[in-house]
Amino acid sequence: MRNKLTIITLSLSALAFGACANYGETPAAKGVFSLDVRMGEPVSRAVMSQEELLSSAKVSIYKGDFSGKVREYEYSQMPQAIYLPADDYRVDVIAGEAVKENPAAASWEQKSYKGSSDVTVKAGTxxxxxxxxxxxxxxxxxAFDQTVADAFQSGYTCEVSLADTDGRLVYDASNSGSDGFFIPSGFEPSLYWNFSGTLKKDGSTFTKSGEIKSVEEGKRYRLNLKYTEKDGLLAFDLLVDDSTNNIYDDIIFEGTSTGIAQSSRYEIWAGHFTAHADVDEAQYDKDKVRFEVxxxxxxxxxxxxxxRDSEGTFSAEIKGLAPSTVYEYRLVLTSLESGEEEILAAPSDVTTENAVPVPNGGFETTSNDESGKYKSFYDPSSSDPTLQKQWWGNGNKGATLVGSGSVICYPDASDYKEGTQSVCLQSRWVVVKFAAGNLFSGHFGDLIGTTGGTVYxxxxxxxRPTALRLWVKYSxxxxxxxxxNVPSDGKKGNYDKASIRIALGTWDYKRYGGDADSPVMINTTDVSTFVDFSTDKSTIAFGERLITSDDSNPAKDWIQMTIPLEYSSLTTYPTHIIISCAASMYGDYFTGYDNSKLWLDGMELLYE
Structure with missing residues (x-):
C-alpha cells in the first residue's frame, strides 16, 4: 500500500443559497471549505516530523480558470471554515524544506514536497x-567505484551543486552512495559535479568536472565514478542515470473515506493478493473488519x-486463488451505532497473474537433435511449441568428446516417479577431468582446452512463482x-552433496557476459565469474536445497521436495529464471565423488 506520511482531508461544500461573485469571508451565498487532519504511518526517513510537516505546510486555492489565487494558508493558521462559491478550483500543497523562510538549497536529509489537484465545488453538495x-x-x-580508492590517496571528493544556488554537497568515501537533496530554481537548471583527488601513483592532483543539463524535480541523478587508465592516458568514466525514480516519503493529502483502497500491481500474484481498506474507526468497529471474496x-x-495495519488502515492477504482468474471482493463492516453489519459499496475486481510452468518438467520429451551421442530434452518435431526448442541444457557436449560412454545427463526409463522416465545426473571422471552430472535452464557454451568451459x-x-516442487532421488x-581452490567442505574425505537451485532475476547479459536468452555466463576456469545468487544484486528471488550423501541422506529413495523462493524484492518483476541442478555441488570446481547420481522427476513451479 502507499507509504503515508500525513493525511489531510480537504472537504469542500457549496451552499445552495445562490451565486456570489466575491471571495470574502462572509458566509452568505457561498460554499464551505474546511480542513481536517489525521495522522498516517510514522515518518521513517524524513528529518522533519509529521507535526512539523503539517504545521508548516502551505495550502493554496486557485480558481480553476487560472484567473487568480483565491486563498493561501499555512496549515496551522487555517480557519475551520472557508466559504467559497460553487466553481472549479485547484488546490496546491507545498511542504517540507521549501516552505521555510530560509530553506537550505542543498541538504543530505531535508526534503521538499509538492502536489496539486483539481476539484469542483457544487451547490448543495x-x-x-x-x-x-x-x-x-x-x-x-x-558512488565511488573501488578503482577510485585503489588509485587515489584518501581525501578524494566529488562536489555537487545546482546552478544559481549557493547549495553544495561534498561526497567522499564516507558518504558514497548517499542521496543529496537540492531545491531547484530558475528555468532548466543544471547539476554540476567536480571530482578532485591526489593520485597514489605520482602524487599529482587529478580533477574532472561535468554538467548535467536541464535536471528535473523528483528525479534522481546517479553518478558512478570509476577510474581507468588506458594507453597511458587518464580517463574518468561517468554513468549518469537520470531515469525517473519512485521517490520514497510521499506526503499524501486525501479525502477521508471508508472503503476499499486499491492494491498495488505488485501485490497481486498468481495465487494470492493483498486487499486494503480505509475505515473510519469513529463509525465502524475496528475489531470486526473483514473482506469477502x-x-x-x-x-x-x-x-x-x-x-489493522495502523489507525484507519486495514489489509488482508487473500490466498488459495487460481491463476489468470478474475475475482471480486468486498468490504464488510459493523456499525458502532447500530451494531449491524454493512457491505460497503459495490465489489472490486482483481485478476490474478499467469502461472507459467517449467517446460518439459517431467523430462518425457527427448531427441538426438544436438548429437547422436546423447539425448537432449526437447524435440523439434513435437506438437507442443514449448518443447520444440532447447530450454534445458547440460554438460554432455563437453563430457562426450571422448565418446557416448561419458554422458553425464540422460533419461532413465528404469527408475522414475511419474510418466515413463526421469532424468539422471551422473558425475564421472572423464579422462583427465572430473565432470559433475548437471542440468540447468540455459545452454552449454564452448570448451576451454581440457581445463573447463563456458556455461550460459x-x-x-x-x-512470479512461490516455490519449486519436484521428486528427487540421490546416491x-x-x-x-x-x-x-575448492571450499573447505569440498575437500577429499567429506561426503559429496547434490544441489538444486532456483533463482529469478533481472540479469543484464552485457554485464553478466551471457546472451539475451541466457544472460549469466560462467567460465569454469575463472572463479571470479561464479555468481552467488543468494547475495547477487540482480537476483530478486532465490531458493536452494542441498542433499548430503552420508547416512542422513533423506533421498535414498524417491521423495518429493518443495523449495520455497525467498524474494528480496517484492516490487520487481523478473526477466529470466535459472534452475540449476548438480549431482556434485562443487562441480564448478571439478570436485566431487565420481559416481554420484541425482534423479529428478515431476518438476513444477508452485504459485501459492
Whole structure:
C-alpha cells in the first residue's frame, strides 16, 4: 500500500443559497471549505516530523480558470471554515524544506514536497479532493567505484551543486552512495559535479568536472565514478542515470473515506493478493473488519478477516486463488451505532497473474537433435511449441568428446516417479577431468582446452512463482576428486552433496557476459565469474536445497521436495529464471565423488 506520511482531508461544500461573485469571508451565498487532519504511518526517513510537516505546510486555492489565487494558508493558521462559491478550483500543497523562510538549497536529509489537484465545488453538495505531494527535489547520488580508492590517496571528493544556488554537497568515501537533496530554481537548471583527488601513483592532483543539463524535480541523478587508465592516458568514466525514480516519503493529502483502497500491481500474484481498506474507526468497529471474496460469476462468498495495519488502515492477504482468474471482493463492516453489519459499496475486481510452468518438467520429451551421442530434452518435431526448442541444457557436449560412454545427463526409463522416465545426473571422471552430472535452464557454451568451459544460465521468464516442487532421488559417496581452490567442505574425505537451485532475476547479459536468452555466463576456469545468487544484486528471488550423501541422506529413495523462493524484492518483476541442478555441488570446481547420481522427476513451479 502507499507509504503515508500525513493525511489531510480537504472537504469542500457549496451552499445552495445562490451565486456570489466575491471571495470574502462572509458566509452568505457561498460554499464551505474546511480542513481536517489525521495522522498516517510514522515518518521513517524524513528529518522533519509529521507535526512539523503539517504545521508548516502551505495550502493554496486557485480558481480553476487560472484567473487568480483565491486563498493561501499555512496549515496551522487555517480557519475551520472557508466559504467559497460553487466553481472549479485547484488546490496546491507545498511542504517540507521549501516552505521555510530560509530553506537550505542543498541538504543530505531535508526534503521538499509538492502536489496539486483539481476539484469542483457544487451547490448543495460536499466535494472532496485528494492531493499527493511528492518529493520535489533534484536528487543526486554519487558512488565511488573501488578503482577510485585503489588509485587515489584518501581525501578524494566529488562536489555537487545546482546552478544559481549557493547549495553544495561534498561526497567522499564516507558518504558514497548517499542521496543529496537540492531545491531547484530558475528555468532548466543544471547539476554540476567536480571530482578532485591526489593520485597514489605520482602524487599529482587529478580533477574532472561535468554538467548535467536541464535536471528535473523528483528525479534522481546517479553518478558512478570509476577510474581507468588506458594507453597511458587518464580517463574518468561517468554513468549518469537520470531515469525517473519512485521517490520514497510521499506526503499524501486525501479525502477521508471508508472503503476499499486499491492494491498495488505488485501485490497481486498468481495465487494470492493483498486487499486494503480505509475505515473510519469513529463509525465502524475496528475489531470486526473483514473482506469477502469469490470468483467472479459464482455465488458463494469466502470471508477473510482483516488486520489493522495502523489507525484507519486495514489489509488482508487473500490466498488459495487460481491463476489468470478474475475475482471480486468486498468490504464488510459493523456499525458502532447500530451494531449491524454493512457491505460497503459495490465489489472490486482483481485478476490474478499467469502461472507459467517449467517446460518439459517431467523430462518425457527427448531427441538426438544436438548429437547422436546423447539425448537432449526437447524435440523439434513435437506438437507442443514449448518443447520444440532447447530450454534445458547440460554438460554432455563437453563430457562426450571422448565418446557416448561419458554422458553425464540422460533419461532413465528404469527408475522414475511419474510418466515413463526421469532424468539422471551422473558425475564421472572423464579422462583427465572430473565432470559433475548437471542440468540447468540455459545452454552449454564452448570448451576451454581440457581445463573447463563456458556455461550460459537462464531463460526468459516474467512470472512470479512461490516455490519449486519436484521428486528427487540421490546416491553419492565420499569425495575422491578435488581441485586446489575448492571450499573447505569440498575437500577429499567429506561426503559429496547434490544441489538444486532456483533463482529469478533481472540479469543484464552485457554485464553478466551471457546472451539475451541466457544472460549469466560462467567460465569454469575463472572463479571470479561464479555468481552467488543468494547475495547477487540482480537476483530478486532465490531458493536452494542441498542433499548430503552420508547416512542422513533423506533421498535414498524417491521423495518429493518443495523449495520455497525467498524474494528480496517484492516490487520487481523478473526477466529470466535459472534452475540449476548438480549431482556434485562443487562441480564448478571439478570436485566431487565420481559416481554420484541425482534423479529428478515431476518438476513444477508452485504459485501459492
Amino acid at each position: 460536499s466535494s472532496s479532493v485528494t492531493v499527493t505531494a511528492k518529493v520535489s527535489n533534484v536528487i543526486s547520488k554519487v 469469490r470468483e467472479k460469476g459464482t455465488q458463494d462468498w469466502t470471508p477473510v478477516t482483516a488486520v 544460465f537462464g531463460r526468459p521468464f516474467t512470472a 553419492g559417496g565420499v569425495i575422491n576428486r578435488e581441485s586446489g
